[in-house]
Amino acid sequence: MNRRVFVPIGLALAAAIGAACTAVPTDANRAVSLEFDTTAFPAIVSGDTLRDSLGVTAPLHPLAYNSLGAVMSGARFSFVTFDTGLTITSAGVVTAQGRNGTVRFLASINGIQSVQRTLEITRRPDTVFATGKQRDTLVYALPDVPATNTYTGIGVTLVSGDSSGGVKFPKGWLVSYRVLYHGLVKPKGDTTVATLLNDGSLPSVVDTSDASGLTGRKLRVRPIGLLGNPDSVIVEATARYKGAQVRGSPVRFVIITRPKS
Secondary structure: OOOOOOOOHHHHHHHHHHHHHHOOOOOOOOOOEEEOOOOOOOEEEOOOEOEOOOOOEOOOOOEEEOOOOOEOOOOOOEEEEOOOOEEEOOOOOEEEOOOOEEEEEEEEEOOEEOOOEEEEEEOOOOEEEEOOOOEEEEEEOOOOOOOOOEEEEEEEEEEOOOOHHHOOOOOOOEEEEEEEEOOEEOOOOOOOOEEEEOOOOOEOOEEEOOOOOEEEEEEEEOHHHOOOOOEEEEEEEEEEEOOEEOEOOOEEEEEEEEEOO
8 A cells, every 4th residue: 555645845845945055056266246337537548557536557346256145356357348449458457549439348257247338538638727717706695595506607628738630638537626615625525615516416526527628516605604794615626647636736716705785
């Protein structure tokens, strides 16, 4: 006579789950995912290596993860470029040979590819100058009216001495801005007196040059924090290359503030 053996459902499920878990590869030396989010700087000068904001050569640094979710130390990546004018070594050092334009590339390991990233090959920034008035007046409203109490005339343009081919404006270059009040630099995030804004009216102290070399920020003044009447707020714009300030930096804007009469 055949006897039927009944196994409790819970035990059967546990056994199945255990078998499934043991089937997952746990090789700590094999990459199963790849992260490649950013580059150290959005632009690279023709004939130079990619550098960070301090001017130091900045290799690409993708991250590989094993099946345990840990970052793999010493992972060996390969890099694929989709446009001419850019070379990337196995160590991630990027060099630009092209004159200008956007180039695309990605990182790869163990057959896994990252999303495409881009860099702007540009001319070296040699000079920066103001595009608007460096001394102007903001007549503010009380009670506070954001649109009225925002100054929009702050901007600088980057120019390169390398203008072969008719291109003389560095595109994709970062310019930093800061606020000074009564001789003191206002910390990033301090909104007591004034705040720098981007075109979307969000706090921002860095802008990227467009094809005309232009960058700019808006200055949102908060009258309740002003100590004088009239008073003044200073904004400085600075561009750097290889760690040194570009000629003309910092460009200073003095904004006189006074209430509507």
